[in-house]
Amino acid sequence: xxxxxxxxxxxxxxxxxxxxxxxxxxxxxxxxxxxxxxxxxxxxxxxxxxxxxxxxxxxxxxxxxxxxxxxxxxxxxxxxxxxxxxxxxxxxxxxxxxxxxxxxxxxxxxxxxxxxxxxxxxxxxxxxxxxxxxxxxxxxxxxxxxxxxxxxxxxxxxxxxxxxxxxxxxxxxxxxxxxxxxxxxxxxxxxxxxxxxxxxxxxxxxxxxxxxxxxxxxxxxxxxxxxxxxxxxxxxxxxxxxxxxxxxxxxxxxxxxxxxxxxxxxxxxxxxxxxxxxxxxxxxxxxxxxxxxxxxxxxxxxxxxxxxxxxxxxxxxxxxxxxxxxxxxxxxxxxxxxxxxxxxxxxxxxxxxxxxxxxxxxxxxxxxxxxxxxxxxxxxxxxxxxxxxxxxxxxxxxxxx
Amino acid sequence: xxxxxxxxxxxxxxxxxxxxxxxxxxxxxxxxxxxxxxxxxxxxxxxxxxxxxxxxxxxxxxxxxxxxxxxxxxxxxxxxxxxxxxxxxxxxxxxxxxxxxxxxxxxxxxxxxxxxxxxxxxxxxxxxxxxxxxxxxxxxxxxxxxxxxxxxxxxxxxxxxxxxxxxxxxxxxxxxxxxxxxxxxxxxxxxxxxxxxxxxxxxxxxxxxxxxxxxxxxxxxxxxxxxxxxxxxxxxxxxxxxxxxxxxxxxxxxxxxxxxxxxxxxxxxxxxxxxxxxxxxxxxxxxxxxxxxxxxxxxxxxxxxxxxxxxxxxxxxxxxxxxxxxxxxxxxxxxxxxxxxxxxxxxxxxxxxxxxxxxxxxxxxxxxxxxxxxxxxxxxxxxxxxxxxxxxxxxxxxxxx
Numbered sequence: 001x002x003x004x005x006x007x008x009x010x011x012x013x014x015x016x017x018x019x020x021x022x023x024x025x026x027x028x029x030x031x032x033x034x035x036x037x038x039x040x041x042x043x044x045x046x047x048x049x050x051x052x053x054x055x056x057x058x059x060x061x062x063x064x065x066x067x068x069x070x071x072x073x074x075x076x077x078x079x080x081x082x083x084x085x086x087x088x089x090x091x092x093x094x095x096x097x098x099x100x101x102x103x104x105x106x107x108x109x110x111x112x113x114x115x116x117x118x119x120x121x122x123x124x125x126x127x128x129x130x131x132x133x134x135x136x137x138x139x140x141x142x143x144x145x146x147x148x149x150x151x152x153x154x155x156x157x158x159x160x161x162x163x164x165x166x167x168x169x170x171x172x173x174x175x176x177x178x179x180x181x182x183x184x185x186x187x188x189x190x191x192x193x194x195x196x197x198x199x200x201x202x203x204x205x206x207x208x209x210x211x212x213x214x215x216x217x218x219x220x221x222x223x224x225x226x227x228x229x230x231x232x233x234x235x236x237x238x239x240x241x242x243x244x245x246x247x248x249x250x251x252x253x254x255x256x257x258x259x260x261x262x263x264x265x266x267x268x269x270x271x272x273x274x275x276x277x278x279x280x281x282x283x284x285x286x287x288x289x290x291x292x293x294x295x296x297x298x299x300x301x302x303x304x305x306x307x308x309x310x311x312x313x314x315x316x317x318x319x320x321x322x323x324x325x326x327x328x329x330x331x332x333x334x335x336x337x338x339x340x341x342x343x344x345x346x347x348x349x350x351x352x353x354x355x356x357x358x359x360x361x362x363x364x365x366x367x368x369x370x371x372x373x374x375x376x377x378x379x380x381x382x383x384x385x386x387x388x389x390x391x392x393x394x395x396x397x398x399x400x401x
Numbered sequence: 402x403x404x405x406x407x408x409x410x411x412x413x414x415x416x417x418x419x420x421x422x423x424x425x426x427x428x429x430x431x432x433x434x435x436x437x438x439x440x441x442x443x444x445x446x447x448x449x450x451x452x453x454x455x456x457x458x459x460x461x462x463x464x465x466x467x468x469x470x471x472x473x474x475x476x477x478x479x480x481x482x483x484x485x486x487x488x489x490x491x492x493x494x495x496x497x498x499x500x501x502x503x504x505x506x507x508x509x510x511x512x513x514x515x516x517x518x519x520x521x522x523x524x525x526x527x528x529x530x531x532x533x534x535x536x537x538x539x540x541x542x543x544x545x546x547x548x549x550x551x552x553x554x555x556x557x558x559x560x561x562x563x564x565x566x567x568x569x570x571x572x573x574x575x576x577x578x579x580x581x582x583x584x585x586x587x588x589x590x591x592x593x594x595x596x597x598x599x600x601x602x603x604x605x606x607x608x609x610x611x612x613x614x615x616x617x618x619x620x621x622x623x624x625x626x627x628x629x630x631x632x633x634x635x636x637x638x639x640x641x642x643x644x645x646x647x648x649x650x651x652x653x654x655x656x657x658x659x660x661x662x663x664x665x666x667x668x669x670x671x672x673x674x675x676x677x678x679x680x681x682x683x684x685x686x687x688x689x690x691x692x693x694x695x696x697x698x699x700x701x702x703x704x705x706x707x708x709x710x711x712x713x714x715x716x717x718x719x720x721x722x723x724x725x726x727x728x729x730x731x732x733x734x735x736x737x738x739x740x741x742x743x744x745x746x747x748x749x750x751x752x753x754x755x756x757x758x759x760x761x762x763x764x765x766x767x768x769x770x771x772x773x774x775x776x777x778x779x780x781x782x783x784x785x786x787x788x789x790x791x792x793x794x795x796x797x798x799x800x801x802x
Contacts, residue, residue: 010735024432027432028433031429032749034752049454051454052454053452053454055454305746337435345705350433352435
């Protein structure tokens with residue numbers, strides 16, 4: 001079956017499941033390529049649904065909605081990992097292209113499946129076990145020590161579904177609630193890294209510099225590109241690891257390999273098979289953004305250059321803070337944007353148009369430059385001001401601004 | 402009257418008259434700022450209408466359509482200059498913000514109005530006269546020589562409405578057809594330049610480096626940023642000229658001042674008060690693009706940094722060529738894009754999604770780098786391949802690519 005094209009433009013139609021900020025930013029990239037992203041959105045007010053022309057409202061768990069999305073699309077891809085595998089297999093059997101393929105995507109959906117695959121491939125990862133009882137956990141702790149990290153195999157994100165348990169009783173309570181869990185040793189890590197790679201069906205791959213991801217309360221707060229002070233050899237090893245995983249699993253599109261850096265090297269934490277928060281910096285910071293690259297990869301277009309556009313790039317997330325509270329009496333978001341632009345004319349703003357709630361990812365900012373400390377301070381202060389309405393003293397507003 | 406905001410996002414709603422590629426690229430910029438551009442489009446297949454969520458179909462010459470567009474919008478702005486001044490005045494009188502204001506916009510709509518204003522301001526421009534008869538033209542030629550350049554005061558663009566006439570008979574024929582015309586001396590120019598400036602209602606201005614625009618058959622073919630070999634003093638003078646004009650006319654938003662460079666300096670050719678083809682290079686080539694800056698300016702947001710992201714940036718237009726012909730038997734547009742991406746992984750593509758016709762602006766490409774000759778060759782070859790399906794021998798496809 002020849003892949004369908006838009007009859008008006010002669011160009012592909014990429015359909016994305018999910019209407020969040022990843023779909024929103026992918027639509028921006030699609031526009032440059034002459035396309036318009038077709039989006040399956042849970043509601044009309046989702047981040048991407050507010051800005052795209054071809055929005056289908058529906059449920060990513062409903063086969064009929066997925067079939068409607070796939071009809072006439074060149075390829076179906078994802079802004080999240082929550083689509084049931086059996087539905088994707090049904091789409092593939094009906095002749096639709098799905099990228100990444102369901103068999104690959106499973107490794108980003110189920111942490112136990114990932115752990116088994118990495119073990120079979122001999123790739124570095126934390127010690128782990130599948131645990132169904134408190135006795136299983138105690139046995140694992142006997143070998144690796146308390147506390148033990150317990151994870152729900154599916155459905156976790158941004159720190160949800162991850163528990164650090166001190167003893168067998170706490171483990172028993174979690175197992176009662178969640179059933180079978182993944183147990184992992186608590187890794188003595190130096191920091192977290194992310195290695196992103198794009199892979200096309202043809203097998204072409206492209207990597208970006210490995211970045212450091214700074215987490216707060218299990219949520220990505222900052223991304224530093226490239227990862228400061230990262231040994232060249234280790235950086236290359238991390239990129240090669242990401243490429244090996246992409247190849248072995250048959251990933252099509254973007255793959256983010258989240259890594260723990262330890263004294264000995266890197267261990268794979270988890271995978272995302274889509275544009276990822278750790279790659280937002282590429283919009284301005286790399287010649288080809290992860291969003292454009294994802295489109296190129298899922299369409300089997302040749303991949304774009306990934307060189308950096310500045311020596312140092314820092315992305316800071318805007319997580320809903322004090323200014324998201326209902327009783328907030330400080331400057332409203334429009335006014336905060338005014339101030340942000342006045343004080344940081346070279347910081348790039350990305351606002352997702354979502355309703356403001358504490359802890360929610362509302363947008364991000366990107367700063368570029370030469371000096372890490374300066375660039376990072378600028379990005380973090382700008383993001384903090386948007387979130388909390390609070391000014392870092394180093395950037396205090398004064399008459400001279 | 403307080404300017405309306407989108408009640409869902411708390412952010413402004415910019416309404417743009419016209420659904421062409423300028424609106425399309427402005428929408429991309431709006432998405433990053435948390436907004437969605439509201440567009441008045443002549444049809445559903447216009448470039449911007451294909452990619453935006455809030456599209457109103459209507460006629461920019463109909464007051465009722467403009468009123469519908471302005472309703473609930475924070476500000477009304479333009480992707481072209483064809484809206485009747487009286488309609489804009491009606492909108493302003495009803496309390497709507499219009500940017501640029503109708504009195505400023507008139508200078509981009511009517512070349513005679515512009516010439517009079519520049520004369521009153523003492524700004525450099527070609528010798529000119531308003532001519533209503535062949536005798537008027539002959540008198541003008543008596544002072545400035547044949548040939549004389551005759552221009553329709555309104556409606557011209559991309560070389561349309563511009564005539565180089567050798568004698569009084571040819572002038573008489575044009576005057577019969579068009580009525581009163583603008584006569585200009587044929588300037589002995591070295592090249593054409595463009596100086597872009599953004600201006601906010603607050604009066605803040607921001608300039609980009611002056612660029613060279615390379616025209617073919619009256620249509621912009623390439624833009625070289627910065628203008629190669631341009632004397633620093635002359636560059637600064639051109640920027641200051643653009644700022645003076647923006648201030649004096651009360652421009653709000655982007656202003657492109659198209660200039661003739663002569664042996665003595667620069668002369669003003671014409672103005673555009675919107676994002677302009679001479680600024681497409683800023684999407685990747687400057688920290689803030691002309692599209693984002695236009696939004697910031699019309700919203701009275703503080704303006705963004707305009708520094709270049711590479712020493713040399715070249716934009717080349719893709720003008721419909723052989724590949725736009727109905728009997729074209731070479732690779733279709735989707736296949737040409739594949740080849741383009743394979744051969745120039747670092748060239749940035751912008752495709753407008755329009756139907757392909759000879760001479761039509763279908764898209765543009767941008768190349769960045771250090772060496773003008775190399776960067777320019779890359780951009781021009783990539784654009785030519787998309788337009789004509791022809792490979793520049795210097796970039797011949799071979800096994801090593």
